[in-house]
Amino acid sequence: MITWEHRESVGWQTSLKSIGIALALTLLLTFAALWLTTGMPLEAFWQMLTYPWQAERALTQWGKALNPAFYLSLIALGLSISYRANVWNIGAEGQFAIGSVFAFGAWLLLGMPNGLWAIPIILLSGAVGGMVWAAIPAALRTLANTNELLVSLMLVYIGAQFLFYLSNGPWEMSAAMKPVPTRTESIPDSLLFTSVFSQGPKLHWGLVWGWQVYLVVTALLAFTLLGYRLSVANQSKRAERFAGFSPVGTIWIAFLFSGGLAGLAGGIFLIGDTGYLVDQSNFLQNYGFTAIIVAFLGRLNPLGILVAGLALGYLEGGAGWLQASGLGDDSISGIIQVIALFCTLGTATLVTHRISWRGNP
Amino acid sequence: MLSLSGITKAYGPIRANESIDLEVEGGQIHALLGENGAGKSTLMKILFGLVQPDAGKISFNGTAVKIKTPQDAKELGIGMVQQHFALFDGMTALENIRLGLTVPPENLRERIAELGNLYGLEVDPDALVLSLSAGQKQRIEIVRALLGDPMLLVLDEPTSVLTPQEADLLFNALRKLRDEGRGLIFISHKLGEVRALCDSATVLRAGKVVGTCDPRETDTDVLAEMMIGQRLSAQEKAPKSFSNAKVVLSAQNIETRDGLRLDDLELHEGEILGVAGIAGNGQDRLFALLSGEAARGTQIAGELKLRDEDLSIIPTRNRRAKGARFVPEERLGHSAIPDFKLSDNTLLTKHSAENKDNTVLRRNRWIRKQAAQIIDYFDVRGGDANARARSFSGGNLQKFVVGRELDSGLDLLIISQPTWGVDLWAASRIRQEIQLRADQGTAVLLISQDLDELMALTDSLSVIANGVLTAVRPTVEWSVPELGRAMAGELEGMVQ
Numbered sequence: 001m002i003t004w005e006h007r008e009s010v011g012w013q014t015s016l017k018s019i020g021i022a023l024a025l026t027l028l029l030t031f032a033a034l035w036l037t038t039g040m041p042l043e044a045f046w047q048m049l050t051y052p053w054q055a056e057r058a059l060t061q062w063g064k065a066l067n068p069a070f071y072l073s074l075i076a077l078g079l080s081i082s083y084r085a086n087v088w089n090i091g092a093e094g095q096f097a098i099g100s101v102f103a104f105g106a107w108l109l110l111g112m113p114n115g116l117w118a119i120p121i122i123l124l125s126g127a128v129g130g131m132v133w134a135a136i137p138a139a140l141r142t143l144a145n146t147n148e149l150l151v152s153l154m155l156v157y158i159g160a161q162f163l164f165y166l167s168n169g170p171w172e173m174s175a176a177m178k179p180v181p182t183r184t185e186s187i188p189d190s191l192l193f194t195s196v197f198s199q200g201p202k203l204h205w206g207l208v209w210g211w212q213v214y215l216v217v218t219a220l221l222a223f224t225l226l227g228y229r230l231s232v233a234n235q236s237k238r239a240e241r242f243a244g245f246s247p248v249g250t251i252w253i254a255f256l257f258s259g260g261l262a263g264l265a266g267g268i269f270l271i272g273d274t275g276y277l278v279d280q281s282n283f284l285q286n287y288g289f290t291a292i293i294v295a296f297l298g299r300l301n302p303l304g305i306l307v308a309g310l311a312l313g314y315l316e317g318g319a320g321w322l323q324a325s326g327l328g329d330d331s332i333s334g335i336i337q338v339i340a341l342f343c344t345l346g347t348a349t350l351v352t353h354r355i356s357w358r359g360n361p
Numbered sequence: 362m363l364s365l366s367g368i369t370k371a372y373g374p375i376r377a378n379e380s381i382d383l384e385v386e387g388g389q390i391h392a393l394l395g396e397n398g399a400g401k402s403t404l405m406k407i408l409f410g411l412v413q414p415d416a417g418k419i420s421f422n423g424t425a426v427k428i429k430t431p432q433d434a435k436e437l438g439i440g441m442v443q444q445h446f447a448l449f450d451g452m453t454a455l456e457n458i459r460l461g462l463t464v465p466p467e468n469l470r471e472r473i474a475e476l477g478n479l480y481g482l483e484v485d486p487d488a489l490v491l492s493l494s495a496g497q498k499q500r501i502e503i504v505r506a507l508l509g510d511p512m513l514l515v516l517d518e519p520t521s522v523l524t525p526q527e528a529d530l531l532f533n534a535l536r537k538l539r540d541e542g543r544g545l546i547f548i549s550h551k552l553g554e555v556r557a558l559c560d561s562a563t564v565l566r567a568g569k570v571v572g573t574c575d576p577r578e579t580d581t582d583v584l585a586e587m588m589i590g591q592r593l594s595a596q597e598k599a600p601k602s603f604s605n606a607k608v609v610l611s612a613q614n615i616e617t618r619d620g621l622r623l624d625d626l627e628l629h630e631g632e633i634l635g636v637a638g639i640a641g642n643g644q645d646r647l648f649a650l651l652s653g654e655a656a657r658g659t660q661i662a663g664e665l666k667l668r669d670e671d672l673s674i675i676p677t678r679n680r681r682a683k684g685a686r687f688v689p690e691e692r693l694g695h696s697a698i699p700d701f702k703l704s705d706n707t708l709l710t711k712h713s714a715e716n717k718d719n720t721v722l723r724r725n726r727w728i729r730k731q732a733a734q735i736i737d738y739f740d741v742r743g744g745d746a747n748a749r750a751r752s753f754s755g756g757n758l759q760k761f762v763v764g765r766e767l768d769s770g771l772d773l774l775i776i777s778q779p780t781w782g783v784d785l786w787a788a789s790r791i792r793q794e795i796q797l798r799a800d801q802g803t804a805v806l807l808i809s810q811d812l813d814e815l816m817a818l819t820d821s822l823s824v825i826a827n828g829v830l831t832a833v834r835p836t837v838e839w840s841v842p843e844l845g846r847a848m849a850g851e852l853e854g855m856v857q
Contacts, residue, residue, distance in 0.1 A: 223722055223723055224721060224722055224723060225708075225712055225720060225721060225722070225723060227723075228705070228708060228712075228723055231701075232698065232709065235694075235698045235699075235700060235701065236694040236695070236698055238654075238691070238694055238695045239694055239695055239696070239697070239698050239709065241654040241677070242652065242654055242677070242687070242689060242695055242696060242709070242710075243677075243678075243709045243710060243712075244653070244676060244677035244678030244679075244680075244681065244710075244712075244713065245678075246676070
């Protein structure tokens with residue numbers, strides 16, 4: 001008979017083992033998916049694994065992988081704070097969009113400056129924008145007891161429409177020859193983040209500065225009462241109230257943190273990657289949604305999220321390379337993401353439980 | 362019809378049932394009376410095949426039987442209505458009933474209507490269970506049991522969830538079933554209903570049969586004494602006067618949204634005030650009100666004061682900063698987090714303003730030191746500060762939790778069922794410590810079901826029943842019959 005048993009104690013070895021199993025399963029299923037889609041699983045896999053060395057400009061390729069990795073892990077870190085507290089913010093995509101809008105709005109309000117002093121204000125406004133957008137589901141949840149999952153998700157589409165409206169309406173670029181798709185004025189080059197490597201624009205200094213925020217938040221979770229409070233909220237609502245942590249306060253903390261980080265990512269994206277707002281399908285990169293996967297792949301752990309973010313960033317680049325090299329279609333990255341997610345969630349049970357094989361008595 | 366003899370069942374050192382004899386005849390409603398933990402539920406689980414006894418015989422209609430599964434019980438003609446309903450909220454009454462039957466009859470819908478008419482247990486077969494009241498859900502359970510045409514029907518605390526009107530309807534149905542010649546076992550601790558409904562009674566206390574009687578002809582006082590036991594004079598605490606001591610906690614005319622009523626209570630320095638009562642009578646609500654875990658706005662009337670401050674507006678954390686400590690009944694998931702280490706569990710209540718070190722940063726070294734001190738002082742066994750709370754026995758974890766709260770600067774201690782599910786050794790240690798703090802001037806409010814514990818520890822006593830607390834009187838002034846009636850919610854002069 002096969003039964004589930006609750007583990008008495010959970011060591012880090014157990015966690016590593018379950019991650020190993022998840023990885024092996026993911027690889028196996030990835031091979032199957034590649035075999036079905038390309039017919040040449042080994043060749044396709046090799047291309048996806050080694051693409052940064054395949055291309056002539058390796059550093060550009062690395063930039064392609066690290067750029068999404070940064071956005072994904074920064075947003076996922078915020079989401080993990082929310083999920084740890086059992087607060088389900090799945091609207092980071094919208095908070096990212098509104099973050100960019102606020103960041104751009106701040107630049108406009110400042111009088112379209114081109115001095116570097118404006119950068120902190122622009123980025124801070126991005127974070128505030130994300131918080132404002134996340135405050136809506138938080139307020140509705142705490143005041144009217146609505147479902148934060150639905151509200152935060154629906155606000156993604158409202159946020160995207162805002163972005164669309166502003167870049168096509170009031171904030172539209174005034175020029176004789178309007179570009180297609182329509183977009184706003186460009187932030188001057190002097191403000192834009194420059195590339196870390198001389199070749200290729202993808203890996204810019206904005207990402208490097210943003211990293212420090214990641215470290216600060218990670219330290220906050222590990223060493224402060226705030227982090228403790230969130231993990232208590234994750235474990236038991238009753239113990240949370242007993243400890244004297246207000247559940248309403250926890251919901252606000254979770255939304256403001258996750259929204260703020262998504263908004264900050266939106267601000268960095270604006271002055272690091274595009275330089276202007278443009279209609280949503282050209283601006284939004286799905287980072288907010290993919291970050292949900294990254295948060296769970298990383299088991300809501302800052303280090304894990306970092307690894308998962310890098311892996312998915314690498315995967316996106318690899319899928320692009322696969323398509324460029326004519327072997328397959330870049331939609332394979334979506335398939336592999338989902339495979340990895342299911343394998344990770346499935347094996348997460350192994351951390352707290354063990355399978356025991358016993359003969360029938 | 363049914364005869365149990367010598368039924369014994371032990372869970373580790375605890376003897377839930379000890380050579381119990383029970384006779385039930387057809388055409389009778391037989392009451393099984395006893396306090397919580399007296400062994401009623403265990404006995405009924407044995408009868409229904411959910412638990413196997415260590416020793417003893419069951420005979421049904423004159424033949425010895427072995428009941429290994431609920432299916433065996435059903436085939437013999439024994440039906441059971443559990444205290445907690447086993448119904449799926451998202452399904453209709455009809456679907457729920459069908460689920461519980463091995464071979465549902467073709468005309469199930471008609472049979473349900475028929476039984477409903479016959480016994481006054483109408484059930485709307487197409488209503489979703491989640492939209493039904495507790496009484497209606499219970500009818501579904503009873504109808505489901507009756508579809509098997511049982512000769513013996515067991516009802517476990519059936520009135521605990523019912524309004525008085527619903528209870529009356531239920532009693533009519535039960536009388537009809539009895540008049541058809543069926544046997545019924547009615548499990549309860551409410552003396553009034555047992556006297557009104559039942560033809561015979563067996564009283565259990567601490568896993569043993571104390572006696573059998575005809576409840577119609579037995580005085581309520583006598584029944585109460587059988588149930589609770591003659592223990593008052595045994596370990597009486599010397600009476601003390603607190604009229605000169607300062608009042609720490611006071612409550613006047615309190616009413617809450619969830620039906621708690623507390624007219625007048627004053628708790629003095631050095632006093633231990635007990636709140637007796639059968640589980641589920643509002644102890645949780647009382648604890649939540651005092652600890653501040655109750656949602657804001659729960660208290661709708663009255664005045665609750667700690668020293669001279671209005672307590673109702675002070676959140677839990679600040680109550681701790683003012684010297685109040687709380688120990689709830691539940692350990693896992695309430696006073697401790699099962700998957701946290703003991704050291705992390707220490708921080709759970711040590712981050713209020715007075716522990717300034719922890720309000721922003723986690724001082725892990727300080728926390729570990731605290732945990733080690735508690736473990737050392739209270740002799741917590743089974744692991745060190747790095748072991749998870751889940752891995753400790755009930756007694757050891759409770760010693761840790763109590764130890765965590767009994768720190769310096771303790772002015773008021775609210776402690777609920779501190780020795781429930783705790784081994785005797787740990788229980789006596791915890792009681793000792795509570796007494797010690799009271800001797801040092803701490804005001805203690807002890808919520809407990811354990812009358813022995815209350816008699817041994819408390820200076821004054823109130824009883825909670827249906828969320829209403831009786832007036833507080835010195836413990837020595839309470840008589841056993843009075844206590845029994847008060848616990849059953851039937852004390853004269855008690856505001857209902």
